[in-house]
Amino acid sequence: MYLVKLALRPWRQAWMSQVISVIAVALLLFSTGFVFWLDQALKPVVSRLQHEQILTAYLSTELSQAAEAKTLDSIRTSLGASADRDLKVVNAEDFLKKLKVHYPELTRELQDLGEESLSIVPRYVSIAGVFSPSELGAAMDSIKAIPGVESVETTQERAKHSLSAFETVRWVARTVAVGLVLSLFTGLLHLSRMNSQLHRDVAGLLKNWGASAWTLRLPGVFSGWIVGAMGGLSAGMLFLLGGEGLATQLRALAPALAAVPIVSPGLSLALVVGGMAAGVLAGFFGEQSYQRD
Amino acid sequence: MVSFGLEGGAVISLQGVSKWYQGQTKVLDHVQLELKKGDFLYVIGGSGAGKSTLLSLLATEELPSSGKISLFGYDLATVSPSTLRAIRQSLGYVPQNIRLIPDLTVFENVAISVSLAGSRVLKKESRARILELLDVLGLAGKKDKAASSLSGGEAQRVAVVRALARSPEVLIADEPTGSQDRDFTWTLMDLFMRSNVAATTVVVATHDREIVRRVRKPSALLKAGRMSVEDGLCTL
Ligand SMILES: Nc1ncnc2c1ncn2[C@@H]1O[C@H](COP(=O)(O)OP(=O)(O)OP(=O)(O)O)[C@@H](O)[C@H]1O
Ligand SMILES: [Mg+2]
Numbered sequence: 001m002y003l004v005k006l007a008l009r010p011w012r013q014a015w016m017s018q019v020i021s022v023i024a025v026a027l028l029l030f031s032t033g034f035v036f037w038l039d040q041a042l043k044p045v046v047s048r049l050q051h052e053q054i055l056t057a058y059l060s061t062e063l064s065q066a067a068e069a070k071t072l073d074s075i076r077t078s079l080g081a082s083a084d085r086d087l088k089v090v091n092a093e094d095f096l097k098k099l100k101v102h103y104p105e106l107t108r109e110l111q112d113l114g115e116e117s118l119s120i121v122p123r124y125v126s127i128a129g130v131f132s133p134s135e136l137g138a139a140m141d142s143i144k145a146i147p148g149v150e151s152v153e154t155t156q157e158r159a160k161h162s163l164s165a166f167e168t169v170r171w172v173a174r175t176v177a178v179g180l181v182l183s184l185f186t187g188l189l190h191l192s193r194m195n196s197q198l199h200r201d202v203a204g205l206l207k208n209w210g211a212s213a214w215t216l217r218l219p220g221v222f223s224g225w226i227v228g229a230m231g232g233l234s235a236g237m238l239f240l241l242g243g244e245g246l247a248t249q250l251r252a253l254a255p256a257l258a259a260v261p262i263v264s265p266g267l268s269l270a271l272v273v274g275g276m277a278a279g280v281l282a283g284f285f286g287e288q289s290y291q292r293d
Numbered sequence: 294m295v296s297f298g299l300e301g302g303a304v305i306s307l308q309g310v311s312k313w314y315q316g317q318t319k320v321l322d323h324v325q326l327e328l329k330k331g332d333f334l335y336v337i338g339g340s341g342a343g344k345s346t347l348l349s350l351l352a353t354e355e356l357p358s359s360g361k362i363s364l365f366g367y368d369l370a371t372v373s374p375s376t377l378r379a380i381r382q383s384l385g386y387v388p389q390n391i392r393l394i395p396d397l398t399v400f401e402n403v404a405i406s407v408s409l410a411g412s413r414v415l416k417k418e419s420r421a422r423i424l425e426l427l428d429v430l431g432l433a434g435k436k437d438k439a440a441s442s443l444s445g446g447e448a449q450r451v452a453v454v455r456a457l458a459r460s461p462e463v464l465i466a467d468e469p470t471g472s473q474d475r476d477f478t479w480t481l482m483d484l485f486m487r488s489n490v491a492a493t494t495v496v497v498a499t500h501d502r503e504i505v506r507r508v509r510k511p512s513a514l515l516k517a518g519r520m521s522v523e524d525g526l527c528t529l
Contacts, residue, residue, distance in 0.1 A: 002405045202394050209409045210382035
């Protein structure tokens with residue numbers, strides 16, 4: 001229709017504003033997409049930290065070989081039949097081996113200690129698995145009560161720290177996303193207010209020929225759609241091209257972030273659609289010239 | 294086309310219509326006017342007499358400061374928005390300041406007006422009628438030119454085509470021959486007469502006395518906002 005041609009008027013009369021708006025929309029949408037993705041990407045990380053625990057039961061050093069086997073049995077039975085828990089016994093020899101691998105500079109000192117070293121290094125049972133918070137407490141209590149177990153530790157305390165850090169990042173990301181979406185919409189709304197001034201004359205004319213309010217809004221809606229679509233497409237392209245790199249960078253940041261997923265193409269698509277929708281809505285509500293009598 | 298079912302009734306009716314702008318004397322002062330379907334009226338008067346003001350009131354561009362204007366039997370002050378739209382769709386208005394849409398071509402300027410008056414998609418007959426009118430007014434070669442590239446006289450003729458092509462029930466033309474040479478002046482008057490013969494109510498504002506002399510029709514004189522009969526036949 002001819003009204004589409006009118007929608008291009010802002011590109012002739014105020015093209016700088018349109019171009020800058022497209023860039024702004026692209027950057028805002030990209031940032032929104034990024035923080036949204038960050039929030040989503042941290043979800044599996046947080047849930048893993050919350051539920052995947054390692055319980056470590058230190059066995060008393062005086063425990064005899066036979067008593068140790070009994071203690072281990074008791075630990076196994078107290079954990080129940082859950083198959084997804086990985087029970088690993090680390091005896092003194094294993095511990096020393098590990099120590100030598102990880103800290104080769106200690107080899108000498110350990111050799112000097114000889115047989116004595118076996119009696120001072122800890123023996124422990126590590127149980128890795130998914131525990132609910134209540135399960136964890138119960139498991140700790142029951143294992144602690146088993147004779148031969150000196151103390152029980154969990155990674156919960158350690159995880160709490162990073163957990164609250166990641167939770168904070170998620171909340172900040174969500175707040176920033178809301179702020180970005182709001183500023184995106186206000187920006188588009190103001191652009192469309194300005195654009196509607198540019199075809200005020202035409203709106204008055206069309207109105208006097210009997211155009212409906214819907215018809216009068218069309219040029220504004222088209223103008224908004226164009227800016228929103230161009231911004232959305234640019235942001236989507238940025239994500240398609242740079243999304244994988246982004247995930248790789250984030251994963252390298254900390255071991256806990258290894259579970260961060262790559263950016264899905266769905267997000268790029270959502271940005272394009274979101275840009276168009278924001279443009280259309282802003283065009284619809286920003287168009288004021290039709291209100292003139 | 295909207296049918297207003299007013300056979301025999303007044304298509305245009307003005308009762309005690311006055312118009313003034315902030316802090317000014319009255320531009321129109323108690324104007325009385327009644328036109329039936331198929332009537333033709335010249336509005337004559339010197340510059341600043343209020344001709345354009347009167348015609349813009351008839352074209353529903355503005356409301357009067359006092360008094361009552363009815364079109365097709367509907368009081369414009371109280372009419373519902375949807376009826377107002379229907380009324381506006383049956384009007385053809387040639388404003389004195391022309392007002393073409395510069396972004397569109399000549400043909401598009403006319404077509405958009407026609408499509409707003411009737412079906413959204415331009416019918417074959419409408420297209421043919423637009424092309425015929427453009428041809429009659431020497432604009433056939435300009436139909437795809439941008440409206441902004443036209444001369445004053447050409448733009449004015451396009452404005453007339455824009456109003457006539459929608460086959461209006463009421464045609465309101467404000468100095469439609471103001472920028473035309475004699476030949477085009479008579480061609481335009483001929484088009485108005487043809488449309489009038491086809492039962493369109495026509496109001497033409499002009500200060501060209503020769504037109505009024507040669508194409509004899511009732512005329513009303515505006516002087517300092519007051520209207521008086523110049524040449525009978527119409528009820529004032
Ligand atoms: N929007 C307006 N605001 C203030 N004054 C106005 C406005 N429109 C018209 N006028 C005044 O009303 C008076 C009548 O103007 P109008 O345009 O109706 O005259 P006209 O008869 O059409 O004159 P012309 O033959 O020059 O076109 C003028 O004195 C003009 O200054
Ligand atoms: Mg005038």
